[in-house]
Amino acid sequence: MEKVVFKRPRYMKEAPFHYCPGCGHSIIHRLMAEVIEELGIGEKTIGVPPAGCAVLAYDYFDIDMGEAPHGRGAAVATGIKRTLPDKIVFSYQGDGDIAAIGTAETIHAANRGENITVIFVNNSCYGMTGGQMAPTTLLDQNSTTTPGGRDKDRDGTPIDLSEMLALTQGAVYIERTAVNSIKNIRKTKKAITKAFKIQMAGLGFSLVEILSPCPTNWKMSPIDACRWIDEDVAQTFPLKVIKDETD
Amino acid sequence: MDKKLLMRGSQVIGEAAIRAGCRFYAGYHITPQNELPEFMSGAMANLKDGTFIQAESELAAINMVLGASMAGARAMTSSSSPGISLKQEGISFLAASELPAVIVNTMRGGPGLGNIAPSQGDYFQATRGGGHGDYRTIVLAPAYGQELADLTRKAFEYADRYRTPVMILADGMMGQMMEPVIFPDPVNLSELPSKLWILNGAKERPSRIIKSLILSPVAMEEHNWKLARKYEAISGEIACAETYMTEDARLVIVAYGTAARIAKGAIKRAREMGLKVGLLRPVTLWPFPGRAIREMSRLIKDFLVFEMNTGQMVEDVRLSLEGRSNTHFYGRPGGVVSTPDEIGRVISSLYYRRRLEED
Incomplete structure (x- = not known):
């Protein structure tokens, strides 16, 4: 008698991920597909992938997906959700997408209390274009546009977008997690579940920021990248519930 | 048919849009067309299925329209010249993703911030696509109050028929002038052909993708030719x-x-x-x-x-x-x-x- 202990979630297509070895997107995709299946919302969830490494998310999620221009995920998700308020709508965005080119769309969606869920994957660089400085790049972190490291006077400091969003009245739940360890992966899944449940209850804007390793652009082994999240990234972006109005 | 009404041009477009079944409007105000978003805010509030969003920017507005269109709504945004420049990103994505939408440009003097007087300086931008890439936008040019109403109705019909953005190219004079108009009867949305491509949840059907990224040059070329064939058909069918x-x-x-x-x-x-x-x-x-x-x-x-x-x-x-x-x-x-x-x-x-x- 065989017992299934691990299988493809219902809402993942049978397609191999294109993501680099050690990249966090694959883990996050899987967690989301598991949550969508467990909550029984796969037939009414619409996802909005970003411009960036995760643009091809529509090749992996077996749900309706509509691509947004770079940074406009929250605006596109707003248009979908307002038209179909009974559906579950999420945007999936990287740190450059959400915290630089799409800052305005994100802040105002949160401020309107749009009943959408945003998955904000923070790998502290622009991954797809080859590792340029993002607004979230750490001080002294090397990138292809900060040779010698990010300099506070020249480049500014890493932006705490999630903390900024928490200041808006419309944001109901914002948590920062990571996918660099088993423990953190489990916490991330809990956070994603909570964010979707908040939307299902119609409570307002929910966002999970997920610190995610980018071994390719960090020029580290996957194991070192996971370690670096604990030792450096999470020092600048602490893992915590930033706002929870449901308590 | 209703009786003759005396209305300002911008409001004529708004009323005609509502009667054409527009149920989603997002916009960012700019002179000389502020009466249009103002009108839409009131009109949508009176509809149980209407959405009006005062967007934080032109970029946000056109991308909200993009989302609403994906979800199947008859959606519209409006602006004037400088704001239309900002919307070009979204218009290119609408064209590429084959999504219907109506965009109203109440042209003003330019380039740059220009002024708020009537002008026709945006002809090239409107007719050559405006945004990046190999695409066209249907452009309708009303000249009379009655035509503002009639062409607004047509704009929504063309947008849905050809799954492409349609621009109404008016100017500050037309937007501000009051003229008598007889509006067509409201469209019954339930009688419109159902859109079998929208994103509304993959229930009892395969999941759908709406996108414009096509990484393979061969597939991208075929998509460009597909759009070109569509534009050729449009050219043969609606030139007026x-x-x-x-x-x-x-x-x-x-x-x-x-x-x-x-x-x-x-x-x-x-x-x-x-x-x-x-x-x-x-x-x-x-x-x-x-x-x-x-x-x-x-x-x-x-x-x-x-x-x-x-x-x-x-x-x-x-x-x-x-x-x-x-x-x-x-x-x-x-x-x-x-x-x-x-x-x-x-x-x-x-x-x-x-x-x-x-x-």
Whole structure:
């Protein structure tokens, strides 16, 4: 008698991920597909992938997906959700997408209390274009546009977008997690579940920021990248519930 | 059919949009079309299935429209010249993703911040696609209050029929002017053909993707050709122009929108002086009614293009004529509105210089 202990979630297509070895997107995709299946919302969830490494998310999620221009995920998700308020709508965005080119769309969606869920994957660089400085790049972190490291006077400091969003009245739940360890992966899944449940209850804007390793652009082994999240990234972006109005 | 109403142009577009089944409007105010978002805020509030969002920017507004269109709504945004520049990213994505939407441009003087006076400086931007990439946008150019209503209805029909963004190209004069209008009956949304491509949850059907990223050059090329075939079909099906007093004309003015109305006044004056002058008014700017002009060139040897810019549509007239007739141009850019008398003088001076009074 065989017992299934691990299988493809219902809402993942049978397609191999294109993501680099050690990249966090694959883990996050899987967690989301598991949550969508467990909550029984796969037939009414619409996802909005970003411009960036995760643009091809529509090749992996077996749900309706509509691509947004770079940074406009929250605006596109707003248009979908307002038209179909009974559906579950999420945007999936990287740190450059959400915290630089799409800052305005994100802040105002949160401020309107749009009943959408945003998955904000923070790998502290622009991954797809080859590792340029993002607004979230750490001080002294090397990138292809900060040779010698990010300099506070020249480049500014890493932006705490999630903390900024928490200041808006419309944001109901914002948590920062990571996918660099088993423990953190489990916490991330809990956070994603909570964010979707908040939307299902119609409570307002929910966002999970997920610190995610980018071994390719960090020029580290996957194991070192996971370690670096604990030792450096999470020092600048602490893992915590930033706002929870449901308590 | 309803009774005749006296309404401001911007509000005519709003009322016509609601009657066309528009249930989603997102916009960012800009003069001279603020009456349109204001009208939509009230109109949508009165509908149980209507959404009005005052967006934080033009970019946000057009991308909300993109999302609403993905979800199946008849969606609209509006702006004026500088704001339309900002919307071009979204318009390109709408065209690429084959999504219907209606965009209203109430043109003002430019470039840059320009001014808030009526102008036609955005012809190139509107008819050449405006955003990046190999695409076209259907462009409708109303000239009268009634036509604002009729073409707004058509804009939504074309957008859905061809799954492509449609622009209504008006100007500050039309947006502000009050004229009598009879509105068509409201569309019954449940009677419209169902859209079998929208994102509304993959229930009892395979999941769908709406996207514009096509990484394979071969597949991208095929998508471009697919769009091109669609644009070719549109060109053959909806190109439209109004003609006025052209039967016996020796000189034909080509003008659209407000410029065409001014030209009509000038033509009336010229006719009183015995000059045989007519008007060809493109109602669709893209597709351009080139065939109508080409056919006219068998009898008409002189065309005078009048625009409220330094010469944009004149290029399409020349391309349509391919040298068969003479093309002359008169323009006033920057928000200056010519009077019929002024255009009348341009007409008579050209008429006699070209010796058109001679048989």
